[in-house]
Amino acid sequence: MDNGASLRFEVLATMKDYIDLWRAGPVRFLFWVILGPVAAYYVYWTYIVLTCYGYSPETASLVHSYLFVILVALFGIVVVPRLRARLAFSGPIFREPRTYLFNQEGAHCESRLFNGSYQWSSFTSIKETKRSFVLFVSPVTGMLVPKRCLGTIENVTQVRSMIDQNFQGKKSLRR
Numbered sequence: 001m002d003n004g005a006s007l008r009f010e011v012l013a014t015m016k017d018y019i020d021l022w023r024a025g026p027v028r029f030l031f032w033v034i035l036g037p038v039a040a041y042y043v044y045w046t047y048i049v050l051t052c053y054g055y056s057p058e059t060a061s062l063v064h065s066y067l068f069v070i071l072v073a074l075f076g077i078v079v080v081p082r083l084r085a086r087l088a089f090s091g092p093i094f095r096e097p098r099t100y101l102f103n104q105e106g107a108h109c110e111s112r113l114f115n116g117s118y119q120w121s122s123f124t125s126i127k128e129t130k131r132s133f134v135l136f137v138s139p140v141t142g143m144l145v146p147k148r149c150l151g152t153i154e155n156v157t158q159v160r161s162m163i164d165q166n167f168q169g170k171k172s173l174r175r
Contacts, residue, residue, distance in 0.1 A: 006103035007158050011149040013094060017132060018085035021144050024127040024134040031077050039073035042066045100145060102162050107135060107143060118143065125170040126163050133159060 046066040053059045088094055098111035106119040118137070125136045136142035150156050160173050 012097045015089045022081040035073040035076045042069045120166045127172045
């Protein structure tokens with residue numbers, strides 16, 4: 001996999017890096033689309049009950065049940081991404097240091113526990129966030145490349161250029 005221009009770098013991912021995987025993925029919108037309106041609906045009705053009837057023994061159970069639904073929705077929006085990252089990071093493969101090689105053919109990843117090679121066409125989408133590049137192989141899983149591991153701005157620019165030139169699918173790169 002080493003013909004033409006290539007870039008090799010070491011990666012030791014952190015749990016914060018895996019939160020980026022969630023933030024970059026399309027599934028995160030489901031939480032906002034579903035749980036956001038649910039929370040807003042119950043905030044609205046809690047407000048109506050409290051302003052029209054006040055807080056009394058008759059309205060207490062209704063207000064408490066609405067507040068419980070609001071808290072569960074907010075938990076799903078705020079806490080679930082961090083729990084997902086923690087679960088992903090708990091496996092030995094995700095904590096293992098690895099070496100990435102990017103070139104015109106694709107991306108190669110190797111570590112003590114696993115090796116993997118991906119042609120550029122094997123990625124479904126690629127998204128660049130403030131902290132990393134996320135190369136998705138499905139809507140919820142992907143190869144995570146933290147920018148801090150690339151070392152220099154020139155290497156970040158080189159990875160961005162390789163993606164731009166070699167990946168023909170859906171990509172969202174920062175400029």
